[in-house]
Amino acid sequence: MKRLFTTILVIAIVGACVSYYSNDQSSAKTLSGTDKIRPITSMLHTDTGSNRLSSRDLLLIEAFIAHHAASQPFKAQVAIASVVLHRLHSAKFPNSVETVIANFEKQGLPSTDQENSTENSFQAHAAVLDAVHGWDPSKGALYCFPRQFSHNGLTHTVTIGNLAFYQ
Numbered sequence: 001m002k003r004l005f006t007t008i009l010v011i012a013i014v015g016a017c018v019s020y021y022s023n024d025q026s027s028a029k030t031l032s033g034t035d036k037i038r039p040i041t042s043m044l045h046t047d048t049g050s051n052r053l054s055s056r057d058l059l060l061i062e063a064f065i066a067h068h069a070a071s072q073p074f075k076a077q078v079a080i081a082s083v084v085l086h087r088l089h090s091a092k093f094p095n096s097v098e099t100v101i102a103n104f105e106k107q108g109l110p111s112t113d114q115e116n117s118t119e120n121s122f123q124a125h126a127a128v129l130d131a132v133h134g135w136d137p138s139k140g141a142l143y144c145f146p147r148q149f150s151h152n153g154l155t156h157t158v159t160i161g162n163l164a165f166y167q
Contacts, residue, residue, distance in 0.1 A: 062128050077127035087103075145166070
């Protein structure tokens with residue numbers, strides 16, 4: 001019962017944040033360094049058009065990050081969310097969040113050993129919102145692998161935590 005209550009609470013908070021951020025077109029980050037800022041707040045709406053993210057899409061990305069990257073630094077979690085968003089805009093990948101995530105999971109990104117806690121859910125939620133609002137620590141990457149594996153034919157963009165990102 002406690003787990004159900006926690007899940008409902010997280011969904012309610014996410015819904016409130018989605019509603020707030022979808023109406024906030026003026027929120028732009030300023031970062032120093034090489035992180036590119038490409039705000040895509042126009043994607044953050046509750047309809048299901050081809051270039052829009054629904055609340056369900058955001059929850060799917062959050063669950064994916066909480067499951068696969070809870071043990072990674074926050075910056076890596078934002079980078080993974082960015083990769084999902086880049087794949088949605090790439091002709092190389094399907095244009096639905098569900099299919100992009102399914103293909104991402106086939107790629108072999110290991111799941112985390114951490115229990116899916118409320119804290120992990122809140123951190124995943126924050127990571128997705130940062131990515132949607134333009135923070136891209138992946139530097140335009142379309143792929144993410146454990147860093148101990150090299151991938152010939154792909155251009156390495158950055159390594160964050162235990163993950164290497166590629167174009």
